[in-house]
Amino acid sequence: MREDVIVYQLFESESSTYTYIVADKDSKEAAIIDPVLETVDRDLKLIEELGLKLVYVLDTHIHADHITGAGEIRKRTKAQTCVSLEAAVNCVDIPLKDGQELRLGAKKITVIATPGHTNTCLTYAFEGMIFTGDALLIRGCGRTDFQQGSSEKLFDSVHEKLFKLPAETIVFPGHDYRGHTSSTIALEKRFNPRLGESKTKEDFKKIMAELKLANPKKIHEAVPANLACGKPKDSRSIQPQNVDGIPEVTCEDVLAHAHHIESKKIRLIDVRRLDEFDGEYGHIKGAELFTLGPDLTNLLANGNKSEEIVFVCRSGGRSGSATAESIKLGYKYTMNMAGGMIRWTELQQPVQNRK
Numbered sequence: 588m589r590e591d592v593i594v595y596q597l598f599e600s601e602s603s604t605y606t607y608i609v610a611d612k613d614s615k616e617a618a619i620i621d622p623v624l625e626t627v628d629r630d631l632k633l634i635e636e637l638g639l640k641l642v643y644v645l646d647t648h649i650h651a652d653h654i655t656g657a658g659e660i661r662k663r664t665k666a667q668t669c670v671s672l673e674a675a676v677n678c679v680d681i682p683l684k685d686g687q688e689l690r691l692g693a694k695k696i697t698v699i700a701t702p703g704h705t706n707t708c709l710t711y712a713f714e715g716m717i718f719t720g721d722a723l724l725i726r727g728c729g730r731t732d733f734q735q736g737s738s739e740k741l742f743d744s745v746h747e748k749l750f751k752l753p754a755e756t757i758v759f760p761g762h763d764y765r766g767h768t769s770s771t772i773a774l775e776k777r778f779n780p781r782l783g784e785s786k787t788k789e790d791f792k793k794i795m796a797e798l799k800l801a802n803p804k805k806i807h808e809a810v811p812a813n814l815a816c817g818k819p820k821d822s823r824s825i826q827p828q829n830v831d832g833i834p835e836v837t838c839e840d841v842l843a844h845a846h847h848i849e850s851k852k853i854r855l856i857d858v859r860r861l862d863e864f865d866g867e868y869g870h871i872k873g874a875e876l877f878t879l880g881p882d883l884t885n886l887l888a889n890g891n892k893s894e895e896i897v898f899v900c901r902s903g904g905r906s907g908s909a910t911a912e913s914i915k916l917g918y919k920y921t922m923n924m925a926g927g928m929i930r931w932t933e934l935q936q937p938v939q940n941r942k
């Protein structure tokens with residue numbers, strides 16, 4: 588591998604997905620390829636540790652087996668998200684087409700359209716390496732039986748485009764299930780049992796037609812989320828602001844979502860003491876009392892980490908601590924109600940059990 592580039596291969600074990608970080612060593616400009624929502628923290632930490640400037644978030648296709656980290660990374664960095672124009676994703680920053688180039692300092696990533704596994708599949712070429720997503724796997728390839736897949740198109744993509752690249756081109760796949768990490772065009776031409784040079788298009792079509800695979804576990808969740816830049820459907824009813832690392836919402840936000848609190852879509856957890864809950868300021872209808880300390884810690888330890896929770900206290904301090912504690916425990920959609928019951932009362936909103 589060339590000395591003036593940086594390449595990291597990272598693995599997400601639940602979906603056996605490889606995420607790649609590639610960068611130009613001189614300018615430190617970097618791209619991340621196929622990030623997974625669950626491992627965004629790990630990936631961003633590494634980018635920071637390497638002192639890289641993330642410019643692009645690239646998805647090789649609309650994945651069916653995991654939710655992309657693209658939207659989350661864009662929210663937390665200045666990077667632009669990129670996916671195939673064919674995917675018609677409204678929220679994407681740069682819709683890509685065949686032959687397009689993306690600059691990383693003085694170097695470039697070239698987009699090669701490789702449809703077949705899906706109609707949105709792209710391969711990214713960078714400095715003698717190709718990142719093939721599911722078009723070409725090591726001694727294999729992605730399935731072609733859903734998301735406008737076509738074994739005929741995949742055969743052509745691999746033979747007409749990828750196999751025409753220099754023999755020593757390094758192949759980095761989107762997944763591997765057998766522990767391989769990379770291959771080369773020369774090796775895949777010789778040894779790929781589905782797509783290698785010993786196989787005709789008719790052989791390949793027959794192999795793919797006979798696979799009869801079950802649908803990926805996450806397909807119904809992942810595809811709609813990935814068409815929305817990785818925003819899991821209905822993941823959050825309220826969008827909080829990030830205040831010193833703590834997601835925060837206003838009393839007005841909470842009021843606007845009172846129907847979600849009533850229906851328990853959002854849990855409102857009051858972390859004050861019992862004497863306060865039924866004391867000077869009373870409490871909000873639908874609020875549950877779990878006092879900051881053992882009561883709350885116990886609840887959080889055994890709770891559902893994907894639950895949407897708004898924490899409330901007197902003025903927003905203790906509920907801020909509760910939010911921080913929940914995030915530390917892995918909760919994804921918790922937030923602090925700024926200003927607490929003091930602000931709520933100022934807004935002359937109804938309360939219960941006020942003394």
Ligand SMILES: [Fe+2]
Nearest residue numbers: 650651721729
């Ligand atoms: Fe895929």
